[in-house]
Amino acid sequence: MSEAPHTVKSYEEELxxxxxxxxxxxxxxxEALGKAIQxxxxxxxxHAESVIKDDxxxxxxxxxxxxxxxxxxxxxxxxxxxxxxxxxxxxxSSDLERIGDLAKNISKRTLLLNENLPKNLVDALVRVxxxxxxxxxxxxxxxxxxxSSMAMNVWESDEKIDDLTNLCMQEVIKxxxxxxxxxxxxxxxxFVTKNIERIGDHTTNVxxxxxxxxxxxxxxxDRPKGTEPIVTGEK
Amino acid sequence: MRKNGVNMIKISAKNVDVFYGKxxxxxxxxxxxxxxxxxxxxxxxxxxxxxxxxxxxRMNDVIDICKVQGEIVINDFNINDKGCDVVxxxxxxxxxxxxPNPFPKTLYENISxxxxxxxxxxxxxxxxxxxxxxxxxxxxxxxxKDRLHEPGxxxxxxxxxxxxxxxxxxxxxxxxxxxxxxxxxxxxxTAQIEELIDELKKEHTIIIVTHSMAQAARVSQxxxxxxxxxxxxxxxxxKIFKNPDNTKTQDYITGRFx
Amino acid sequence: xxxxxxxxxxxxxxxxxxxxxxxxxxIFMALLFLAIFIFKIFSTGYTAFQKTWLIVPVNFDAExxxxxxxxxxxxxxxxxxxxxxxQSMFNLDKNANEKQQNELKKMVSYFFEREIKxxxxxxxxxxxxxKDVYITASDDLDQVFKGxxxxxxPENQRRVTDYQLKIFDQLVEQGKVESKFxxxxxxxxxxxxxxxxxxxxxxxxxxxxILVCLAIAFPVAVLAAIYLEEFAPKNRFTxxxxxxxxxxxxxxxxxxxxxxxxxxxxxxxxxxxTPLVGGITLSLMTLPxxxxxxxxxxxxxxxxxxxxxxxxxxxxxxxxMHHTVPLSMPGTLSxxxxxxxxxxxxxxxxxxxxxxxxxxxxxGSPMDPAASLPVQIYIWAESAERGFVEKVSACIMxxxxxxxxxxxxxxxxxxxxxxxxx
Numbered sequence: 001m002s003e004a005p006h007t008v009k010s011y012e013e014e015l016x017x018x019x020x021x022x023x024x025x026x027x028x029x030x031e032a033l034g035k036a037i038q039x040x041x042x043x044x045x046x047h048a049e050s051v052i053k054d055d056x057x058x059x060x061x062x063x064x065x066x067x068x069x070x071x072x073x074x075x076x077x078x079x080x081x082x083x084x085x086x087x088x089x090x091x092x093s094s095d096l097e098r099i100g101d102l103a104k105n106i107s108k109r110t111l112l113l114n115e116n117l118p119k120n121l122v123d124a125l126v127r128v129x130x131x132x133x134x135x136x137x138x139x140x141x142x143x144x145x146x147x148s149s150m151a152m153n154v155w156e157s158d159e160k161i162d163d164l165t166n167l168c169m170q171e172v173i174k175x176x177x178x179x180x181x182x183x184x185x186x187x188x189x190x191f192v193t194k195n196i197e198r199i200g201d202h203t204t205n206v207x208x209x210x211x212x213x214x215x216x217x218x219x220x221x222d223r224p225k226g227t228e229p230i231v232t233g234e235k
Numbered sequence: 236m237r238k239n240g241v242n243m244i245k246i247s248a249k250n251v252d253v254f255y256g257k258x259x260x261x262x263x264x265x266x267x268x269x270x271x272x273x274x275x276x277x278x279x280x281x282x283x284x285x286x287x288x289x290x291x292x293r294m295n296d297v298i299d300i301c302k303v304q305g306e307i308v309i310n311d312f313n314i315n316d317k318g319c320d321v322v323x324x325x326x327x328x329x330x331x332x333x334x335p336n337p338f339p340k341t342l343y344e345n346i347s348x349x350x351x352x353x354x355x356x357x358x359x360x361x362x363x364x365x366x367x368x369x370x371x372x373x374x375x376x377x378x379x380k381d382r383l384h385e386p387g388x389x390x391x392x393x394x395x396x397x398x399x400x401x402x403x404x405x406x407x408x409x410x411x412x413x414x415x416x417x418x419x420x421x422x423x424x425t426a427q428i429e430e431l432i433d434e435l436k437k438e439h440t441i442i443i444v445t446h447s448m449a450q451a452a453r454v455s456q457x458x459x460x461x462x463x464x465x466x467x468x469x470x471x472x473x474k475i476f477k478n479p480d481n482t483k484t485q486d487y488i489t490g491r492f493x
Numbered sequence: 494x495x496x497x498x499x500x501x502x503x504x505x506x507x508x509x510x511x512x513x514x515x516x517x518x519x520i521f522m523a524l525l526f527l528a529i530f531i532f533k534i535f536s537t538g539y540t541a542f543q544k545t546w547l548i549v550p551v552n553f554d555a556e557x558x559x560x561x562x563x564x565x566x567x568x569x570x571x572x573x574x575x576x577x578x579x580q581s582m583f584n585l586d587k588n589a590n591e592k593q594q595n596e597l598k599k600m601v602s603y604f605f606e607r608e609i610k611x612x613x614x615x616x617x618x619x620x621x622x623x624k625d626v627y628i629t630a631s632d633d634l635d636q637v638f639k640g641x642x643x644x645x646x647p648e649n650q651r652r653v654t655d656y657q658l659k660i661f662d663q664l665v666e667q668g669k670v671e672s673k674f675x676x677x678x679x680x681x682x683x684x685x686x687x688x689x690x691x692x693x694x695x696x697x698x699x700x701x702x703i704l705v706c707l708a709i710a711f712p713v714a715v716l717a718a719i720y721l722e723e724f725a726p727k728n729r730f731t732x733x734x735x736x737x738x739x740x741x742x743x744x745x746x747x748x749x750x751x752x753x754x755x756x757x758x759x760x761x762x763x764x765x766x767t768p769l770v771g772g773i774t775l776s777l778m779t780l781p782x783x784x785x786x787x788x789x790x791x792x793x794x795x796x797x798x799x800x801x802x803x804x805x806x807x808x809x810x811x812x813x814m815h816h817t818v819p820l821s822m823p824g825t826l827s828x829x830x831x832x833x834x835x836x837x838x839x840x841x842x843x844x845x846x847x848x849x850x851x852x853x854x855x856x857g858s859p860m861d862p863a864a865s866l867p868v869q870i871y872i873w874a875e876s877a878e879r880g881f882v883e884k885v886s887a888c889i890m891x892x893x894x895x896x897x898x899x900x901x902x903x904x905x906x907x908x909x910x911x912x913x914x915x
Contacts, residue, residue, distance in 0.1 A: 004491040011490065077449055079476050079488040216478025294804060299727055322806045330804035336797035338816060348815075349805040399801070406806065 011076050018068045018089050022096075025061040026140040028054065029096050032103035033136060033199060037129040039110045040192065041122055048107035058100035065093040084216060088209040092143070095202040095209070099136070102195045102202075109188040121175055121189060124168040129196050131161050135203045143210050151210040154203065155219060161200040168193045242269035245410065245440045246291060251305035253286050253295065253464075260286050262464045264305070268410075268457075273432060273441045275455035275472065277448060279492060282461040284444045288412050291442065292328040293321050309410070326353050329403030333415040335395030337387035337402070342379055345387045345398055346370065349406040365405055373401035374431055393424025400431060404439070411435065413443040417450065429454050448488050452476045460484045534893075538886025544675035544688070545630040545638040547601060547664060551581040551609055552623040560620065569614050578606045581626075585660055596657050602629040602688045627671070632687035632880030634661055638670060642879065652879075678887065682853045683864065683872070687880025690873070692888055693855045698768050698848065698863025699837060699895075705772020705859050706836050710779040711829055717780075718787035718825075723813045742781035749778045750842030758846060766847040766862040774846055775836040782835065786828020790821040823910040827903035834899045838892065840867040866892045 006012040032051050039048035069090045072078055078086050135154050142150035172193060176186035208219050246268035253261035261283045268274050276284040286295065293314060295301040306313045314324055326349075337345050346366040347356075356362040366383070370376040375397045379390070387398050396416055403411055413432075417425040432441055432454050445451050451458055452472060459469035460481070468481045479485045486492050555562065557580070558572040582597045582605070583589060589597060605628045612626050613619055633653045636642040638661075648655050664670050681691030725731045753774035757763045763770050794817050802812040843849070849868050856863035864872065870888045873881045 004486050006489070006491050008490060079448060079452075079490075080479055080485045082489045083477060292804065294800065297800070297803060322808055325804055325806035330800075332797060332800060332804075334797055336795070336801045338798065338801065339820065348802075348807075352805070352807055352811055352815075402801075402805065 014068065014072060014076070015078075015082060015085060018065065018072070018086070021061060021065050021068065022089055022092055023140065023144055025058060025065065025093060025096050026136075026143070028058050028061065029099045029103070030133070030136055030140065032058065032100055033129070033133055036103045036106040036110065037126065037133065037196075039107055040113070040117075041126060043113075043115060045111055048110045051107040052104050055100050055104040058097060062093050062097040065089055084213050088213040092206050092209050095205045099199050099202050102199050106192050106195050109192050113185055113188055117185065117189075118175060121168075121171055124164075124171040125189070125193065125196070128161060128164040128168050128193065128200075131157075131164060132196055132200045132203065135161065135200060139203050139206050139210060142207070143213075146210075146214050148211050148214040151207045151214070152219070154207040155211065158200060158204040158207075161197065165193060165197040165200075242272060244268070245270040245309065246442075247306075247308045248287075248290075249306040249308070251287070251290060251303065251307060253283070253290060253304075254302045255298070256300040260464050261290075264466045266459055266466055266469055268440060268442060270440050271436055271438075272457055273436050273443060273455040274457040274459065275451035276442065276444045276459050276461060277446075277451050277487070278461035278467075279487065280446075283464040284459075284461040285414055287461070287466075288414055288442060288444050291410070291412055292325050292330055293319075294330065296321060326406050327408055328410045328412060329406065329408035330412040331396070331399050331403050331414065331416045334419050335392055335399050337390070337395050337398050339386065339388055341384045342370075342387045342390075342398065343383040345402050346405050349402060353406055355406065369401040369405040372404055372435070373397045374427065374434075375401055391424070393420050393427060396420060396424070396428060397431065400428070400435075404435070408439065410440045410442065413441065415444055415446060418446060425450070448476070460487060462487070534886045534889050537883055538890050540639045540641065541678060541883040541887030542675050543639070543672045544677065545635040546627040546671045546673060547630050547634075548625045548669040548671060549581050549585065549601075549628050550623050551577060551612070551626045552584075553577060553613055553619045553621060555621050562620075564617070564620070566614075569610075569617060572610075572613075574606050574610045574613075578609045581609070585664070593656055596654055597660065600631055600634055600657055600661065602631055602686055604629055604686075604689055625669075627673075629677075629688050630670070632878060635688055636879050637661065638665075638672065639883075641883070678884075682855050683851060683869065684853060685851075687876075687878045687884060690881070690884060692866065692869060692891060694852045695864040695866050695869035695888075696891070697856050698771070698852075699865040699867075701768030701856060701859040701863065702771040702775055702843075702848075702865055703833055703837055705769055706775040706779055707829070707833060709773060710776035710783055710832070713776075714780050714783035714829075715787050715825060718784045718791060719813060719818060721784075722788045722791040723817060724809065738781050738784050742785060745841075746778055746839050747841040747845065749774050750845030752777065753842060753846045764860055764862070766850045766852070767860055768848075768856065768863050768865075769859040770846050771843050771848050771863075771865065772859065774842045775839060778839065778842065779829075779832040779836045782832035783825070783829050786832065787821065787825040790824025790828065791817060793824060794820045823907050826910075827907045830899050830903035830906070834896050834903075837865075837895060837899070838867055840871055843868050844871070866895070 006015075032054060035047040035051045038044060039051065069086050072082075072086045076082070135157065138150055139154045141147075142154065169190065172186055172189045175182055175189070211217075211219050244267045248264050248266045248268075251261060251264040252259065264287060266287075276288065278284045289295045290303050290307060291309075291314075293303075295303055303315055305315065307315055309324075309328070312319070338348065340348075343366055346369050347362050350356050350362060350365050356365055367376060367380075370379065375394060378394060379398075387395065390398060396419075400411075400416075417428050420428065429450065432443065435441060443451075443454065455472045457469065458472045458475040460467045460475065460479075460483075462483055468475065468479055468484045470480075474480075475484060476488060479488065554577055555564075557576045558574065560568055560572050564572070579598065582601065583594050585597055585600075586593065608628050609626055612624070630638065633642065634657070637644070637653060637658070642651075642653065644658065661670070677689065678691045679696075680693055681689055682694035683692075684690040721731060721734065753770055757770050757773055758765055763773075798816050798820065799812055802816045803809075807815065843865055848864055849872065850862060850864070851872070852862050852864050854861070866888060870885055870892065873885045873888065
């Protein structure tokens, strides 16, 4: 936030409110992702179900934020930093909503998975997901602190997630090749991996928005990409 | 009139200082105005934006205690030079004021006044043409063509202001200065004037002082922000309204001032 | 707390009521005084517009007038009308003794001979015949007829004798006394005889004075005002001039009279008692009034109009002459008229420059001696004859009428030409 408060206090409050809604929504997404991962690692279907149930909350937040943004634009005509704040809030909220959806999707698949998964697979998954979780947390911190350097860091480390995802995919493919019985679980796991990677992508989107919010400039160049995924036919 | 993709500089102010008696109103203003562009000057009341505008056609001469220092170069000619003829200067640089101020005469006389004193028409027919084209350019012709010989003060506020614009363009000025031209008008009249400004910039260079940031954003390509007699920031309107460099500018345009 | 508030509120209302009451009573007082004043003037003055005539049979006897039967116009002019005039008066009472005949003669104005002459010149065929002629009654009988003369005074305190009254009453009974509109009040110059005195000379004197005053004061004042307001730099010197102009407007008028006396008459040797000198003196007095009015109306022209003209590239001179001055004219003109109205009512300076002299001719130019209306009022008010009392009021009515017309004119100019600038 800029140093001086607005002359119109209600405007200031509306912006603050919008800001805190994004933070809250981010918090819910963080929680959803954490629970979804935990559900896989600990094989706890309660967690998975609560994620599925709580997604509704996140969706509601998105609607709320969208309304707030529309109101701000219509009634306050925000300029400069306020304008960027409003517009990025809209985009960040839609990314966060997608993150919520993906976490829900992971949880749904978790419920269908076999009780006993090979440890190496779970480990690979945890490696990716813990990175993504870290990213999500730090981008939300970056948003809270209006830190362009933190946002830049998040953006740059998307590469690492892509690499880890590929590794994880390879593990899953190996698992699939082992036994025909593994087909069900393997496919689900492929999607779970992919979803986690997608969450990473959305986090990177948020990082771009935060960077624009703070500096007023767009992050130039292509998004850093890891090695090309070897799995073809992905969605 | 682009040269290598860069707009030509029409007016260039260099180190302009203005004093009202002992009080300094403008501090070292350096600003280039681009040709065939709309430049908006914004800033809080008393920041000196109107004072600067009035430097450009030497309207500050009217005020005895007002002293202008520095160079204002228009067409390679410093208008603050002793040799500058104010009457010729004001023929080149028209002005539209905050409150519509048509002469209490007929519409026709309002428009024909400038061309008459500058001897721009040789016959009645030529004058009629000037009046017609000026009114057409000011998008007022259709509304008033049947009552050219009625008093100009009988028009609505928005029409009066367009009449004043028509009067200003009747002498084909290169530059038109506008000092808060819409502050006394309703939104529809304001929109009409804004549309007009957009049209006029094809032939004239326009500098507009406005209190409405939204208006500055709507009509201008370049924006300068004045504060306490200083030009804090100037640049493309886009940049100023989306991502200004200076925190003061940002605080002003987002309504965080004071 | 609440109680105090209510008390305060009641106080505020009552003080407002009190104020309104005071204001209304002030207006009432002012109107009352005005009404009394006007009533007094009109009630004493209106009779002056009527004149009493005696209808006397006159025998235009050619022989008495030393005329032959068919006299030429010159003959008629030069004939002796005194005898037939006297005779016709004496005929009112055939038994009158010499003293009574003298009194009979004094029942009409000394102009009676000329009135009879005029009658014959208008109609020469009357020669040798007898005709009833309207003859101006003496001012005292005029007053008697109008009821302004106390009959119950002892005879020696009256200017009308019992005998005159007796004859007059007889004439009244016979219907030989008539009251008609007094045209001569407007067409005759001043006279020592109240029944013949008119305002023609002073009216013309006033008009000439005002014209001279206008011709001098207006251009000088307007130029001065325009220069001071539009062109002069604002510095100590112009401030000083401004203060002095304002002071000049407050200088007592008699001082201007002394100035006229000391400079115009003594130094420049201009003819005394003339509207020329009067007008010049009055113009000195009117000058500051017009300058102030003109400057005020120049100031009232919105600066936006000046800016508009300047921004169009008009020079200062063009701005002033094309826009500011025409817009200020209604105010200037009405200020001028009010200044002239003031000058019209001025007495003291005119007395000093000798316009108080008795003038029994009607002036034809500003160089002829003349009186002026307010001075005429002063002269008549000083006179002892009862007949002048109503003349004073009548003259005041004429002066007031003149002033009202001028002020009305000022109002009309202001309303008609005042442009509305937005």
